[in-house]
Amino acid sequence: MQPPGKENSVAPQGGDAKMPMLDLTDHSGASSPPSEAPKENMQNLIAFFLLGLFNNFPYVVFLAAAKEISEQSVGLVFIASILPSFMVKLTIPYWAHKVSYRIRVGCCACLMTASFLMVAFSKSVPFQLVGVGCASLQQALGEVSMIAYTSFYDGRTTVTCWSSGTGLAGPFGFLWNFVLMEALNLGLTWMMLITCVFPLCWLATFFFGLLHPVPRDREEQTPQGTEGRDSETPQGQAMVRQRSSFACHPPGEASAVRPVSSVASMTALQSETAERGETVTATVSESDSGSPASGGEKFRFFLSLWHYIVPLALVYFAEYTMQSGTWAAIGFPSVNNKEARKKFYFISNWLYQVGVLVSRSSGAFLPMSAWQQLKWPMPLAQCVLLVFFCWAAWTHPPVVYDWWLLSLTFVAGLFGGGVYVGVYTLISSDFQEGEKREFALTAAGVGDSLGVTLADFTGLFVQACVYKKWNVDGNLEFGCPII
Numbered sequence: 001m002q003p004p005g006k007e008n009s010v011a012p013q014g015g016d017a018k019m020p021m022l023d024l025t026d027h028s029g030a031s032s033p034p035s036e037a038p039k040e041n042m043q044n045l046i047a048f049f050l051l052g053l054f055n056n057f058p059y060v061v062f063l064a065a066a067k068e069i070s071e072q073s074v075g076l077v078f079i080a081s082i083l084p085s086f087m088v089k090l091t092i093p094y095w096a097h098k099v100s101y102r103i104r105v106g107c108c109a110c111l112m113t114a115s116f117l118m119v120a121f122s123k124s125v126p127f128q129l130v131g132v133g134c135a136s137l138q139q140a141l142g143e144v145s146m147i148a149y150t151s152f153y154d155g156r157t158t159v160t161c162w163s164s165g166t167g168l169a170g171p172f173g174f175l176w177n178f179v180l181m182e183a184l185n186l187g188l189t190w191m192m193l194i195t196c197v198f199p200l201c202w203l204a205t206f207f208f209g210l211l212h213p214v215p216r217d218r219e220e221q222t223p224q225g226t227e228g229r230d231s232e233t234p235q236g237q238a239m240v241r242q243r244s245s246f247a248c249h250p251p252g253e254a255s256a257v258r259p260v261s262s263v264a265s266m267t268a269l270q271s272e273t274a275e276r277g278e279t280v281t282a283t284v285s286e287s288d289s290g291s292p293a294s295g296g297e298k299f300r301f302f303l304s305l306w307h308y309i310v311p312l313a314l315v316y317f318a319e320y321t322m323q324s325g326t327w328a329a330i331g332f333p334s335v336n337n338k339e340a341r342k343k344f345y346f347i348s349n350w351l352y353q354v355g356v357l358v359s360r361s362s363g364a365f366l367p368m369s370a371w372q373q374l375k376w377p378m379p380l381a382q383c384v385l386l387v388f389f390c391w392a393a394w395t396h397p398p399v400v401y402d403w404w405l406l407s408l409t410f411v412a413g414l415f416g417g418g419v420y421v422g423v424y425t426l427i428s429s430d431f432q433e434g435e436k437r438e439f440a441l442t443a444a445g446v447g448d449s450l451g452v453t454l455a456d457f458t459g460l461f462v463q464a465c466v467y468k469k470w471n472v473d474g475n476l477e478f479g480c481p482i483i
Helices: 042-064 074-080 083-094 101-123 125-152 157-185 188-193 198-209 217-220 262-273 295-303 308-329 339-362 368-374 376-394 405-430 437-445 446-469
Strands: 211-213 238-241 255-261
Touching: 042 074, 042 101, 042 125, 042 157, 042 188, 042 198, 074 308, 074 376, 083 198, 083 295, 083 446, 101 125, 101 188, 101 198, 101 211, 101 376, 125 157, 125 238, 125 437, 157 188, 157 198, 157 339, 188 262, 188 437, 198 217, 238 446, 295 437, 308 376, 308 405, 339 405, 368 376, 368 405, 376 405, 376 446, 405 437
Parallel strands: none
Antiparallel strands: 211 238, 238 255
16 A cells, blocks of 8 residues: 555656656555555466466376376375375475575476376386376475465465466366367377477466566666665565566556565575576565564464465365265266266366366455355365265265266365465465565465375275275275275
8 A cells, every 4th residue: 555645656668767666665554455456467467377277287187187097096196196295385385485486487397397208108007106296296386386476466366367277277177188088089198298388388478478576676777777766765675577588568568566575585586686696685674573484483373374274174175085086986877887987087077177267266356254254164065065975976876876966066166266265365365565475375285285185095995985885896906994
């Protein structure tokens, strides 16, 4: 929120014109209401949408091809796709500030490419699972990095666009799998080779599509910058998005100004600018001196985020137990028909992903009070759906055990995507600019990975028990502990 007496100032395009810096500090100490939040540049919104799409696409492709990789134990593919992710999200709040965003994005592209090639050229299931694990590392590293990166922009709109992109990755990934493997009958190897184009799309979007924050000092040193430092510059190093070799403003468009008041944020910028031989200095204001710094302080702050993390863990546990357990063990007219099971698994997961897309795209449309009220009911409703699907898969009740169950898979997607975007939207609103906001956005990701990890192990045994109950041919590599 702009303090009284300050006027909006933008960078003129003239070579020697002085560029006053816009003061966005709220000297009253109160946070700006959501309705007065600055509108984000449309180019950045599109870029975050595409980054979300490309980041989650490999993960979804491997889930869609789970039956091709390991038909007898779909849960193995799910486990390989989440354990590395869980480890990244569990530890990254403590080392992310040591690695620049540019390096992390490059590592994601390498892991993405390696995962496709390993699955494409290997006929060994264990080796293919290692490839799935590479995609898991990439997905987690990309997700926590880009969600944290939204702290440099208008949080609510960029989080919504990122979430919407990850939501589209679901139906798009399953559609990609269907077109290449079913419609064109190319097979797993060729599908993976063609899919190698997406790491290039990921890199191009980040480096050329996104307008990146840079230190104010660098802006002032450019020919288009100011001739001197503004005497009314607020505490904390500011950063601006300007023309660069990676991203350009459209001609005539003003540079937006963002304050940086955190050591962690500036450390990431220092790492990036050091590659160009530049120096970044930061002055941390007293209001941010209480930001978590030591390992113990970070851990205590992490524990205080439980009311964001637990709903994520709960909703993801329920939905992924359904995906890897019950939906993999349902088929019409008979569960003993392999093609029937494969068909239900594919359609149910595709409809689930459509539900995720719809709900993850709603972050900027519902008021904060609504997300606060829905934060707990949606995970609990997802658990009710899990119990219902377990009952339906176990008993095959007349009338209930039919294709109408697919409508409930769409509802499961609505619940899952809604909790995801709701939690991150609330974090962006509850924490203002600074290290705590970036840390909270990074740390909350452990919730969904914890839930999915527990769900994948549970799903293995749920699928095994349903298979054994109905004498499905070619039983699983894991036995049922209750039959």
